[in-house]
Amino acid sequence: FQIAAHEETIPLAELYEACAVAREILTGKHAVGRVIARPFAGAPGNYVRTPNRHDYSLEPKQPNYLTRIREAGVPVHGVGKIHDIFAGCDIDESHPTKSNVDGIAQTERLLRELEQGFVFTNLVETDSLWGHRNDPVNFHRCLQDFDRRLFELLEALRPGDLFVLTSDHGCDPTTASTDHSREHALLLAYVEGRNAAGQRHDGEFADVGATVNSWLGGKGAPRGVPGQPIPPL
Numbered sequence: 001f002q003i004a005a006h007e008e009t010i011p012l013a014e015l016y017e018a019c020a021v022a023r024e025i026l027t028g029k030h031a032v033g034r035v036i037a038r039p040f041a042g043a044p045g046n047y048v049r050t051p052n053r054h055d056y057s058l059e060p061k062q063p064n065y066l067t068r069i070r071e072a073g074v075p076v077h078g079v080g081k082i083h084d085i086f087a088g089c090d091i092d093e094s095h096p097t098k099s100n101v102d103g104i105a106q107t108e109r110l111l112r113e114l115e116q117g118f119v120f121t122n123l124v125e126t127d128s129l130w131g132h133r134n135d136p137v138n139f140h141r142c143l144q145d146f147d148r149r150l151f152e153l154l155e156a157l158r159p160g161d162l163f164v165l166t167s168d169h170g171c172d173p174t175t176a177s178t179d180h181s182r183e184h185a186l187l188l189a190y191v192e193g194r195n196a197a198g199q200r201h202d203g204e205f206a207d208v209g210a211t212v213n214s215w216l217g218g219k220g221a222p223r224g225v226p227g228q229p230i231p232p233l
Contacts, residue, residue, distance in 0.1 A: 001026060004038040012052055015039055023056040033058055034085075049128065051098050055084035064225055065209035066090035068218035069118050077114070079106050080122035091120075100125045100142065104149045111156035118216060131171030132178050139173040157192035162215045162233065164189045166208055189233060201230050 001022065005015045019037040026032045035056040040047045060066075066076055067090050075092040080103045083094035095110070097103040100123045107121045123146065130139035157163055165188040170181035187201060189211070201207070206227030213221070214229040221227055 001032045001034070002036040002038045004040060006047075007039045007041050007050060007052070010039075012037075012039060016054055019054065019056050027058070031058060053081075053128075055081060057085055057087040059087045059089050062089065063222040064090070065213040065218065065221070065227070068213050068222065069216050071219065072217040074216045074218075075114075075117045077110055077117055077119045078122075079103055079110070079119060080124065082120045082122050085122070100146065101149075104146070104153065108152055108156050111153065111161075118212060127171045127180075131173050131180075134173050134175075134178055136173040154190070154192075159193040161192045162189065162212070163192070164208060164212065166205075168205065189230060191233065198232075203228065203230065 003015065003019055003022065015037050019035050023035045026035060037052075037054040037056070039050050039052045041050050042048045063071075066086065070076055070090055070092070076090060077093050077095060078086070078091045079095045080097045083091050083096070088094070095106045097106060103121055103123050107119055110117070110119045126139055126142050130136075130142055154163065165186065167185045169185065170183040172181040172183070175181055185205065187208070189198070189201075204226060206225070207230055208227075210221055210227030211230045211233055215233065
C-alpha cells in the first residue's frame with residue numbers, strides 16, 4: 001500500500017503522518033505487509049522519486065531467523081532500508097543510506113570494523129531507479145557500478161566469513177510492465193578462504209535465512225518457519 005505525494009504540495013511530515021495512520025488501520029483482517037510513503041518532485045510529465053521514501057512495516061512474527069541469530073549472541077546490522085522492512089525488530093544497529101554507493105561503502109566499513117556480526121544490506125537502485133522506470137541502459141550501468149565495487153567487499157572478508165549475494169525478486173527493465181517480474185532470483189554464496197566452485201542450488205528464498213542462521217551458530221528453525229541450510233556450506 002503506497003501513498004505518493006509531491007513534496008512541494010504535501011510536506012514530508014504530513015505524508016509520514018498519513019502513512020502512520022494508514023499503518024494503524026491496515027492490520028488484522030485488513031493487514032498489508034508495508035505502507036510506503038512515496039514522495040516525489042518535479043514538473044508534470046517529468047516527476048522523479050526523491051530519497052525520502054519511508055516504509056511502515058508490519059512487525060514480523062517471532063521467533064524468526066534474525067531472532068535466532070541474536071539469541072546466539074551475534075549482533076545484527078541493517079544497512080539501507082533493512083530497519084524499515086523489519087519494523088526495527090531484531091535489528092541491533094541501523095545504518096541508513098542515500099544510494100547504492102553509500103550502502104556499499106557502509107557495508108565495507110562494517111566488514112572491516114566488526115569482530116563479529118551479521119551485516120544485512122539492501123541495495124535498491126536497480127529496482128527503484130531503473131527497473132521500475134524501464135531504463136535498461138542505466139540498469140546495466142548500475143550493475144556495472146556494483147560489479148566494480150564487489151572486489152572491495154570481497155577483499156574486506158576474513159577467513160571463514162560467509163558472503164551471500166541475492167535478490168528477492170526480478171525487476172526486468174525491458175518488459176512492457178513497470179512492475180516486478182517473476183524469474184529465478186540470483187543467489188551466490190562464497191566463504192572466504194574456500195574454493196568458490198560450488199553446486200547450483202534450486203531452493204526457496206527462506207534457505208538464505210536458514211543458511212546464515214546455521215553459519216552464525218543459531219538454533220534450528222523456529223516452528224513453522226521454512227528454509228533449509230544450503231549444502232555444503
